[in-house]
Amino acid sequence: MLAVEDVTGLRGGRVLFRKLSFTVGAGAALALEGANGTGKTSLLRMLAGFLAPAAGTIRFGAVSEPEERGRRVGWLGHHDAVKPQMTVAETLFFFARLHGVADDIPGDVRAALDAVGLARLADLPGQYLSAGQKKRVALARLKLTGRPLWLMDEPLASLDTAGKTLASGLIAAHCAGGGVAVIATHEPLGLDCARLVLS
Amino acid sequence: MLRYANPTRFLQLSSALVPWLGAASAALFAIGLYLGFRVPPDYQQGETVRVMFIHVPAAWTAMMGYGLMAAASLVGLVWRHPLADTAARAAAPLGALFTALGLVTGSLWGRPMWGAWWVWDGRLTSFLLLEFLYLGYIALWNAIEDEARAARVCAILALVGAVNLPIIEFSVDWWTTLHQGESILRKGGPLISSVYLWPLFTMALAYTFLFFTLWLLRIETEILRRRARNALLAEGP
Amino acid sequence: MSAILFRDVRLAARAGGSAMLALAFFAAVATLVPLGVGADLRLLAKIAPGVLWVAAVLAALLALDRLFQADFEDGSLDVVALAPPSLEATAFAKIAAHWLTTGLPLTLLSPLLAVMFGLETSGALFVSLLIGTPAVSAIGAIGAGLTLSIRRGGLILPLIVLPLLAPAVIFGAGAAQEVAGALPLLAAFSLVACVLSPFATAAAVRLNLGS
Numbered sequence A: 001m002l003a004v005e006d007v008t009g010l011r012g013g014r015v016l017f018r019k020l021s022f023t024v025g026a027g028a029a030l031a032l033e034g035a036n037g038t039g040k041t042s043l044l045r046m047l048a049g050f051l052a053p054a055a056g057t058i059r060f061g062a063v064s065e066p067e068e069r070g071r072r073v074g075w076l077g078h079h080d081a082v083k084p085q086m087t088v089a090e091t092l093f094f095f096a097r098l099h100g101v102a103d104d105i106p107g108d109v110r111a112a113l114d115a116v117g118l119a120r121l122a123d124l125p126g127q128y129l130s131a132g133q134k135k136r137v138a139l140a141r142l143k144l145t146g147r148p149l150w151l152m153d154e155p156l157a158s159l160d161t162a163g164k165t166l167a168s169g170l171i172a173a174h175c176a177g178g179g180v181a182v183i184a185t186h187e188p189l190g191l192d193c194a195r196l197v198l199s
Numbered sequence B: 001m002l003r004y005a006n007p008t009r010f011l012q013l014s015s016a017l018v019p020w021l022g023a024a025s026a027a028l029f030a031i032g033l034y035l036g037f038r039v040p041p042d043y044q045q046g047e048t049v050r051v052m053f054i055h056v057p058a059a060w061t062a063m064m065g066y067g068l069m070a071a072a073s074l075v076g077l078v079w080r081h082p083l084a085d086t087a088a089r090a091a092a093p094l095g096a097l098f099t100a101l102g103l104v105t106g107s108l109w110g111r112p113m114w115g116a117w118w119v120w121d122g123r124l125t126s127f128l129l130l131e132f133l134y135l136g137y138i139a140l141w142n143a144i145e146d147e148a149r150a151a152r153v154c155a156i157l158a159l160v161g162a163v164n165l166p167i168i169e170f171s172v173d174w175w176t177t178l179h180q181g182e183s184i185l186r187k188g189g190p191l192i193s194s195v196y197l198w199p200l201f202t203m204a205l206a207y208t209f210l211f212f213t214l215w216l217l218r219i220e221t222e223i224l225r226r227r228a229r230n231a232l233l234a235e236g237p
Numbered sequence C: 001m002s003a004i005l006f007r008d009v010r011l012a013a014r015a016g017g018s019a020m021l022a023l024a025f026f027a028a029v030a031t032l033v034p035l036g037v038g039a040d041l042r043l044l045a046k047i048a049p050g051v052l053w054v055a056a057v058l059a060a061l062l063a064l065d066r067l068f069q070a071d072f073e074d075g076s077l078d079v080v081a082l083a084p085p086s087l088e089a090t091a092f093a094k095i096a097a098h099w100l101t102t103g104l105p106l107t108l109l110s111p112l113l114a115v116m117f118g119l120e121t122s123g124a125l126f127v128s129l130l131i132g133t134p135a136v137s138a139i140g141a142i143g144a145g146l147t148l149s150i151r152r153g154g155l156i157l158p159l160i161v162l163p164l165l166a167p168a169v170i171f172g173a174g175a176a177q178e179v180a181g182a183l184p185l186l187a188a189f190s191l192v193a194c195v196l197s198p199f200a201t202a203a204a205v206r207l208n209l210g211s
Helices: A040-048 A066-070 A088-099 A105-116 A131-145 A161-176 B007-038 B047-079 B082-114 B122-143 B147-178 B194-235 C002-013 C018-037 C041-062 C066-073 C076-082 C087-116 C122-146 C153-176 C182-209
Strands: A002-011 A014-024 A029-033 A055-060 A073-076 A149-153 A180-184 A194-197
Touching: A002 A040, A014 A029, A014 A040, A014 A055, A014 A180, A029 A040, A029 A161, A040 A066, A040 A073, A040 A149, A040 A180, A055 A066, A073 A131, A073 C076, A088 A105, A088 A131, A088 C002, A105 A131, A105 A161, A131 A161, A149 A161, A161 A180, B007 B047, B007 B194, B047 B082, B047 B122, B047 B147, B047 B194, B082 B122, B082 B147, B082 B194, B122 B147, B122 C153, B147 C122, B147 C153, B147 C182, C002 C018, C002 C087, C018 C041, C018 C087, C041 C087, C041 C122, C041 C153, C066 C076, C066 C087, C066 C122, C066 C182, C076 C087, C076 C182, C087 C122, C087 C182, C122 C153, C122 C182, C153 C182
Parallel strands: A029 A180, A029 A194, A073 A149, A149 A180
Antiparallel strands: A002 A014, A002 A055
């Protein structure tokens, strides 16, 4: 469960949000909405532990220390972490090995690729992928590394309709499995979730 | 000390101190230069030995400047003291200037002896590297847009530089013992007779006071500039 | 941690391979110097240790600015920072990968260049580069961490790192000339640099990620 208490965020001396408090229970998702520049990305980075809030506390479960918290985060930022010179499979293998997630890495990678519909493109280097396909690779990574707290910054951007449905499905499955998701988004997620609007 | 973390209090303290420091510096320069000219010329170097009184204290001050910059950086990094960040930033150009002064006067001092405008003497070479450390710091600060992040990043650079400085000095020293080269700029300077010590120390004090005067002035200016900017932004469209 | 090492080595070896670039640069400098100073082998042999050491440092510096910046720009650094290995371990892995793809190839190429410069003590040059180039990667990584968010960071990085590398060049070239005591000093410097650099580098990266 994610608990945010009285968190204040600054950027360049400007106050983005003040004394923000909310909780997201296990199995729940939160949509972060607001115009550009309202601090959605900054808040996500605070939740991930990259950035320290100017005030307030953030806890995930019993953990409040930022680096410890970060180990429980599945991060999907603006960029998809797909290297142009590495194939889709190599990318996922790398992340799987890095996160030390599985005994059966090839099997899990295959399953993740199937889940995002990229099994066909497994051996294609990243430079040939479209933006939407790269986003799917990132989604596969999230599924693969199996972290409890998913923090996603505009996950639906650059996805086509099928892709959007896929993404929503993955998030729903993640939550159904007891995970937590906080998603900054401009568009409707197609999920039953709470909303927080930053202004 | 922590009381003066508050910018307003700092400005009060600073504006009280600066005139005294400035006056003391001017007085010490006057005395030091007078003593420097009164001292008999060196049997070997003749009149040019007097350049020592401008060169050596400049060198000491340049080193002190880096130490102060590193200390301020540490305080800023560990205790998140905003004034410390400003102090570190303010010290850098001053240190760079004093180092440049040391380099130029070192060159002038050496020219009559060596017949060349520049030699790869241990002292001068270390100095050149110190100048690059300063310039790198200033360049890095200017290249990072976010002020707060620039301060933190440069703090790390200053500390890494501070740790490396003794190593750099040692290696350059070692290097000069390898390669031949006459050095009148050895540590502590040429065989200094006690006659020279008085003007040297006076000038050293003069330089130190000058550094602190300029440093405090720069910090004041930065605080006031920031205030003016914030006031402007607060007014709104 | 080894995952990062293998990935970085693989990336460097592929298209845009920084390994080839560093080697080409090293060879280019080493070829231009004789063109510049003349063909006198005695002179070339005399200046070879120093010149080749400087060339090695510059070649290693070439790819340094992208060490973290590439990962930063495509979002990988965020994911890697949240992964199990500590940022210090990650920094160490990247330093090792950088050395394997620049310092080591340069070292292996050095005997050939020693011959071209008429240098007798190519063994000393080889050993000095082998021991000293890790320090170049380690110290350079600190600069890379500090400048990773600067768009044209590649211009500032050499300026920052240059004074810090002076001891490596001094001891390295000295060791290449078989000066007594140079090699132990070089080894000590390299060891300290490799041990301490991951901490400074990780601190710098952490700072730059926090925004």
